[in-house]
Amino acid sequence: MTQEDLSIADPKMTAQNVNVFYGEKQAINDVTIDVGTDLVTAFIGPSGCGKSTFLRSLNRMNDTIASARVTGKITLEGEDIYDPSMDVVQLRARVGMVFQKPNPFPKSIYDNVGYGPRIHGLAPTKADLDVIVERALVRAGLWDEVKDRLNESGTALSGGQQQRLCIARAIAVDPEVILMDEPCSALDPIATAKIEELIHELRGKYAIVIVTHNMQQAARVSQRTAFFHLGTLVEYGKTTDIFTNPKQERTKDYITGRYG
Numbered sequence: 001m002t003q004e005d006l007s008i009a010d011p012k013m014t015a016q017n018v019n020v021f022y023g024e025k026q027a028i029n030d031v032t033i034d035v036g037t038d039l040v041t042a043f044i045g046p047s048g049c050g051k052s053t054f055l056r057s058l059n060r061m062n063d064t065i066a067s068a069r070v071t072g073k074i075t076l077e078g079e080d081i082y083d084p085s086m087d088v089v090q091l092r093a094r095v096g097m098v099f100q101k102p103n104p105f106p107k108s109i110y111d112n113v114g115y116g117p118r119i120h121g122l123a124p125t126k127a128d129l130d131v132i133v134e135r136a137l138v139r140a141g142l143w144d145e146v147k148d149r150l151n152e153s154g155t156a157l158s159g160g161q162q163q164r165l166c167i168a169r170a171i172a173v174d175p176e177v178i179l180m181d182e183p184c185s186a187l188d189p190i191a192t193a194k195i196e197e198l199i200h201e202l203r204g205k206y207a208i209v210i211v212t213h214n215m216q217q218a219a220r221v222s223q224r225t226a227f228f229h230l231g232t233l234v235e236y237g238k239t240t241d242i243f244t245n246p247k248q249e250r251t252k253d254y255i256t257g258r259y260g
């Protein structure tokens, strides 16, 4: 694998020499990686290796943890996201997040999707909002299932539908990047397959980064894979290479199930 194979000409996000600490404890150690615009990037690695911590540093979700501290540089379209001038609310709309456990608001399906565009001023009129809500639900593959019950509570949907609702909520504010933290771990195989299908469809429209424990899932949905171990990025490469021809012994051991 040459350097050239992996270079991303116009990365959507870059992370350079990133460290993340919780108090005195260092959870991420000197990670440098680019996130490509039309790629799905999977973060894999054993439990506790720092995948979620690093993912959360990409939209400053770690700011919500008092003891967390990030050093190094992370950019979005060349802008330093930790610069004091960065509007964090705006950042989290541009870099949306979908969590492990579906977390719809206790509001109607319509309002779950419409809330973000409304507070971000994306929909001057109700008709504009209707269009945005419908488009986001269509893109998230949920429209046909919910179009006749938009006023029902989002929390009344099935787990898989709730997760697609959360994806629609992220999409509705027109993000550039979607971060997914084990988005299928609470779902059954059928709901999981739907989310994976959706990831395929969303690829190209948004840069997608997914943390997954499931290596088959990483192999199915991503084009690039980053293997983390003990807070370091051990190996990053094309997904096919990582799974068929890993360069590092630690990667090989992990993907062959020797530990983790």
Ligand SMILES: Nc1ncnc2c1ncn2[C@@H]1O[C@H](COP(=O)(O)OP(=O)(O)OP(=O)(O)O)[C@@H](O)[C@H]1O
Binding pocket: 022, 027, 045, 046, 047, 048, 049, 050, 051, 052, 053, 054, 065, 067, 213
């Ligand atoms: N809020 C926190 N406060 C203190 N330490 C934390 C916090 N969150 C995570 N850690 C620690 O940071 C390290 C990395 O955790 P993280 O959750 O990022 O790993 P992970 O690879 O995503 O794990 P998993 O796959 O189990 O979710 C672990 O040692 C964890 O205990």
